Amino acid sequence: xxxxxxxxxxxxxxxxxxxxxGLSANAMYSDGVELGRDYFPRxxxxxxxRPKVQENHATTSSSDDDDTLSKDDQDDPLADVVSFLQVxxxxxxxxxxxxxxxxxxxxxxxxxxxxxxxxDVNYRMGHIPGAFQCDHYRFKKYVDEVLPICQAxxxxxxxxxxxxxxxxxxxTVDLMDHGIDPGKLFIYPGGMNAWKEMDLxxxxxxxxxxxxxxxLAVNGDGHD
Amino acid sequence: MTDRTHLGLLRRLDDTGIPLLVTxxxxxxxxxxxxxxxxxxxxxxxKMVREYHMVPEHPxxxxxxIAASLPWLEIWCGCLLIAGVALxxxxxxxxxxxxxxxxxxxxxxxxxHHTQAIPFCAIEFDCGCGAGVEWICxxxxxxxxxxxxxxxxxxxxxxxxxxxxxxxxxPSSSAQVLPD
Numbered sequence: 093x094x095x096x097x098x099x100x101x102x103x104x105x106x107x108x109x110x111x112x113x114g115l116s117a118n119a120m121y122s123d124g125v126e127l128g129r130d131y132f133p134r135x136x137x138x139x140x141x142r143p144k145v146q147e148n149h150a151t152t153s154s155s156d157d158d159d160t161l162s163k164d165d166q167d168d169p170l171a172d173v174v175s176f177l178q179v180x181x182x183x184x185x186x187x188x189x190x191x192x193x194x195x196x197x198x199x200x201x202x203x204x205x206x207x208x209x210x211x212d213v214n215y216r217m218g219h220i221p222g223a224f225q226c227d228h229y230r231f232k233k234y235v236d237e238v239l240p241i242c243q244a245x246x247x248x249x250x251x252x253x254x255x256x257x258x259x260x261x262x263x264t265v266d267l268m269d270h271g272i273d274p275g276k277l278f279i280y281p282g283g284m285n286a287w288k289e290m291d292l293x294x295x296x297x298x299x300x301x302x303x304x305x306x307x308l309a310v311n312g313d314g315h316d
Numbered sequence: 317m318t319d320r321t322h323l324g325l326l327r328r329l330d331d332t333g334i335p336l337l338v339t340x341x342x343x344x345x346x347x348x349x350x351x352x353x354x355x356x357x358x359x360x361x362x363k364m365v366r367e368y369h370m371v372p373e374h375p376x377x378x379x380x381x382i383a384a385s386l387p388w389l390e391i392w393c394g395c396l397l398i399a400g401v402a403l404x405x406x407x408x409x410x411x412x413x414x415x416x417x418x419x420x421x422x423x424x425x426x427x428x429h430h431t432q433a434i435p436f437c438a439i440e441f442d443c444g445c446g447a448g449v450e451w452i453c454x455x456x457x458x459x460x461x462x463x464x465x466x467x468x469x470x471x472x473x474x475x476x477x478x479x480x481x482x483x484x485x486x487p488s489s490s491a492q493v494l495p496d
Contacts, residue, residue: 098482099470101405101484102402102405102406102483102484103404103405105402106393106406106409107409110392111389113389113392114384114386114389115381115384115385118384121358123357124358125380125384126380127381128376129376129380130373130374130376131379132366132373211360229359230359
């Protein structure tokens with residue numbers, strides 16, 4: 093009995109010291125977990141009703157209604173994801189429209205902005221050329237760069253790997269929390285996987301690195 | 317050979333301190349490695365922990381605490397084992413964690429098996445253990461193996477090549493512990 097108690101005391105002592113070490117190390121680590129932060133804000137209803145798309149930036153040939161996906165897109169393999177995002181109150185954007193944004197002169201001028209919500213590894217492996225990185229989990233690192241750009245932009249497309257990845261949704265909520273007009277924010281549900289599958293240009297490394305290859309040449313499916 | 321002879325052999329083997337040393341280095345090294353993998357990108361570990369749906373997301377403090385502290389607890393216990401400090405306490409802490417991990421990983425695999433109708437041994441996922449994507453039928457025996465290693469350390473009487481094997485020397489067994 094004494095033996096068991098001794099071992100248990102040792103175990104509790106080690107766990108307590110380990111906990112203190114862990115929390116101290118986490119507090120000192122720049123990429124550590126912020127204990128009070130809600131990292132998964134999706135489960136919070138962000139809108140009470142779907143936001144209206146702003147009409148004051150009629151810069152593309154298609155109407156705003158054409159920019160977004162409707163729930164009636166029965167053939168879309170991402171239909172469930174689209175429906176879910178729309179129930180959450182987010183605006184989603186068609187693949188074709190993202191391509192149109194990408195090729196538009198307004199993209200070069202910064203009126204259209206594309207944001208990659210994935211982590212460093214995925215971003216460096218390949219992103220949409222000119223896309224800004226904004227990792228939800230290290231939002232503080234990117235907020236100073238991305239926020240002024242988003243404030244100046246007319247439309248902002250946010251993507252991650254596509255499908256069930258949630259990072260684009262979380263970044264959308266982050267930007268709204270920082271005062272970006274929800275009407276400007278569009279989630280691209282196909283994400284990087286759809287972009288690469290269409291063999292569209294992909295930029296490797298940093299933004300503006302100039303290392304541009306075709307999408308199918310980029311290896312790896314990526315992950316959230 | 318009788319059971320007593322077997323016990324005598326095991327005891328003599330244990331008294332050399334070699335089995336304990338090898339077990340400490342293997343188990344401690346593995347936990348230090350896997351702990352560092354998680355501690356370097358704690359938010360990735362946070363996402364993995366969340367996928368088990370064992371801890372409520374709101375309020376987020378509990379989930380964040382686990383992600384922030386568990387990898388460091390693994391590193392701490394691994395270091396203690398390698399150094400040979402508080403062996404029984406460290407081994408028991410790791411054993412408790414391993415049993416917990418094994419239960420939640422098995423429950424998650426069973427959930428996938430039932431909901432997605434995938435054969436149990438065809439299930440593979442990143443369990444958040446620090447070793448990447450693994451087959452569940454490989455993961456469970458591996459965890460059981462690690463539990464056995466923890467038990468070996470927990471039950472070993474040898475304290476050879478240890479810095480401070482027992483922080484609190486068990487009174488009932490103190491007479492049996494061989495001097496270093």
